[in-house]
Amino acid sequence: xxxxxTQCEEMLQPYLDRVLSxxxxxxxxxxxxxxxxxxxxYRFEESLRQFVRQxxxxxxxxxxxxxxxxxRTPL
Amino acid sequence: xxxxxxARRIAEQERDRVRFEEEVLELAEQVYRVARRLVSSREEAExxxxxxxxxxxxxxxxxxxxxxxxxxxxxxxxxxxxxRGRREQRAPDTQPLEEGDYFLYNKLEETxxxxxxxxxxxxxxxxxxxxxxxxxxxxxRDVIVLVDIGEFSYQDAAQILDIPIxxxxxxxxxxxxxxxxxxxxxxxxxxx
Numbered sequence: 001x002x003x004x005x006t007q008c009e010e011m012l013q014p015y016l017d018r019v020l021s022x023x024x025x026x027x028x029x030x031x032x033x034x035x036x037x038x039x040x041x042y043r044f045e046e047s048l049r050q051f052v053r054q055x056x057x058x059x060x061x062x063x064x065x066x067x068x069x070x071x072r073t074p075l
Numbered sequence: 076x077x078x079x080x081x082a083r084r085i086a087e088q089e090r091d092r093v094r095f096e097e098e099v100l101e102l103a104e105q106v107y108r109v110a111r112r113l114v115s116s117r118e119e120a121e122x123x124x125x126x127x128x129x130x131x132x133x134x135x136x137x138x139x140x141x142x143x144x145x146x147x148x149x150x151x152x153x154x155x156x157x158x159r160g161r162r163e164q165r166a167p168d169t170q171p172l173e174e175g176d177y178f179l180y181n182k183l184e185e186t187x188x189x190x191x192x193x194x195x196x197x198x199x200x201x202x203x204x205x206x207x208x209x210x211x212x213x214x215x216r217d218v219i220v221l222v223d224i225g226e227f228s229y230q231d232a233a234q235i236l237d238i239p240i241x242x243x244x245x246x247x248x249x250x251x252x253x254x255x256x257x258x259x260x261x262x263x264x265x266x267x
Binding site for chain 1 (some may be wrong): 086092093096099103104107108111112117121125128129131136175176177179180192193195196199201203204206223229247248251254255
């Protein structure tokens with residue numbers, strides 16, 4: 001049976017990656033404007049991606065930068 | 076070629092090399108951030124970045140100016156990583172039943188108040204995310220790390236990993252779903 005929310009769920013990743021065709025994008029947005037259930041989940045996915053990126057970002061140890069510079073060809 | 080022309084050519088080459096090395100060093104922070112999630116420990120990531128830079132400095136003349144330097148470096152890095160034998164662990168043939176993209180949100184909603192989706196994300200912990208990502212099989216994780224963490228395009232990720240762009244897309248799609256299942260397990264303690 002055709003379920004617009006299932007279809008919208010399938011479009012979540014390509015929508016956020018901006019790889020849907022114009023027609024598909026309009027279709028997704030049309031559904032999102034009318035469906036609070038899906039709109040909530042799309043907004044969550046956006047926050048999640050940002051949260052994951054920040055959570056796993058570890059600054060480079062300062063001494064590594066010095067070690068890399070030392071690998072340069074001597075002038 | 077006259078000695079003067081020769082000397083000028085050498086001086087130009089030298090200038091190009093110095094500029095190349097400076098540009099490469101400016102990217103170190105970004106290269107490390109990706110490397111850190113491709114391997115399991117900080118020490119391993121540091122070694123890998125160091126080897127990558129040693130090789131990049133040695134083979135600078137093989138870089139085509141005007142192309143993506145960050146992708147070129149990551150290509151060296153992933154090749155070195157494969158050479159190190161890290162690839163022995165392949166993605167298992169059988170994966171658990173794959174849940175859809177709403178799975179994590181639904182799980183979080185089931186187990187607590189979920190009025191505001193931005194607050195829902197706060198129920199995840201930093202350590203939980205790091206652990207969940209490390210639990211994703213390598214083939215899927217590599218693509219997630221390059222695209223979602225390193226912010227490489229599908230095309231760049233395909234070149235870096237030497238796989239077709241369609242494979243990048245399918246692994247990314249599936250990998251993100253696996254990551255969400257891992258996160259659900261980390262956070263609410265339930266598997267699919």
